[in-house]
Amino acid sequence: MSAVFNFQSLLTVVLLLICTCAYLRSLFPSIMDRNKVGLMGTFWKCARIGERKSPWIAACCIIMAFSILFLS
Template structure:
């Protein structure tokens, strides 16, 4: 999938959000990777916050995107 297309960008964003939300649940990874809340690495912290607070819409979007990629594209 091409990252430069809109649907590729959506898949990439969903993967970043889901990965950062998972990493927030693992204590050693949280200390190492998500300790910075500002700057360039702050994007990963913000993605983790989005993934944990909006876990139901993110999960639904992942299922919809998986259906789209597997069957419609």
């Protein structure tokens, strides 16, 4: 089943995208910062969300991990 049709899978994919983009921006800031429009701009926006809302994203990752491990 596709992640688009399953809400929990969609949330997992979005959280992983945000965390991955924030991590890659910490490693290669120049690549992310020069691409702020288009498809690469989406990754830049995900990285900004991951950096600015990091306590909330971390809490969501912990809740999602708990739900995947123990409730599914």
